[in-house]
Amino acid sequence: MQIIYKPVLLTDYRKQLAREYAQMHYGEPFDTIIPQAIVIHWTASNSMQAVYNYFYGEEASTDREYGKLNLTSHYLVDRDGTIYQLTPETNLNRHAIGLNWCSIGIENVGGVNGNQDLTDAQLESNEKIVRHLTSNYPSIKYLLGHYQQDRTKKAGLWKENISEYYADKPDPGPVFMQSLINKVNDLKLVTFPIIEPS
Numbered sequence: 001m002q003i004i005y006k007p008v009l010l011t012d013y014r015k016q017l018a019r020e021y022a023q024m025h026y027g028e029p030f031d032t033i034i035p036q037a038i039v040i041h042w043t044a045s046n047s048m049q050a051v052y053n054y055f056y057g058e059e060a061s062t063d064r065e066y067g068k069l070n071l072t073s074h075y076l077v078d079r080d081g082t083i084y085q086l087t088p089e090t091n092l093n094r095h096a097i098g099l100n101w102c103s104i105g106i107e108n109v110g111g112v113n114g115n116q117d118l119t120d121a122q123l124e125s126n127e128k129i130v131r132h133l134t135s136n137y138p139s140i141k142y143l144l145g146h147y148q149q150d151r152t153k154k155a156g157l158w159k160e161n162i163s164e165y166y167a168d169k170p171d172p173g174p175v176f177m178q179s180l181i182n183k184v185n186d187l188k189l190v191t192f193p194i195i196e197p198s
């Protein structure tokens with residue numbers, strides 16, 4: 001698998017902000033994780049560079065009420081399938097409320113206006129990343145789309161001290177998640193229902 005290492009700004013200050021985030025949301029200061037889950041996202045943007053620029057800095061431009069740490073995922077996959085690694089895999093990154101303490105995030109460029117338009121090349125790259133991560137981290141047991149976040153509460157994977165800190169998420173949509181789960185079925189990861197029963 002070809003990975004282009006394209007780090008965001010990784011400084012002691014970013015680590016300090018990560019520890020502050022962990023203290024606020026999880027009750028203890030830490031800046032690295034033991035990965036247990038992989039969370040798949042879309043960026044709701046069509047520009048890899050714009051997303052990268054947004055993730056680059058240490059401090060979030062918004063949302064400071066709940067911590068200054070900026071958003072970033074660990075991986076960013078462009079529409080042609082190019083894989084960028086933005087931080088070490090064990091960094092505590094801010095990409096999924098409730099799950100940052102235990103998860104690696106993969107962002108996919110696309111999903112503007114909620115369109116389920118992620119590409120076949122992105123699907124192949126996500127499969128490669130999931131295989132790479134699960135072979136390197138036997139601690140990883142779960143694979144989910146961000147929109148399935150509520151299901152992790154029953155699984156005991158969700159941690160969040162601030163009850164009102166929550167956001168509904170559509171990404172990356174059931175079509176992409178079903179396709180990805182089908183591709184990595186042999187890994188026997190724990191997954192969640194693709195569509196919520198009504």
Ligand SMILES: [Zn+2]
Pocket residue numbers: 040041042095146169171
């Ligand atoms: Zn997301």
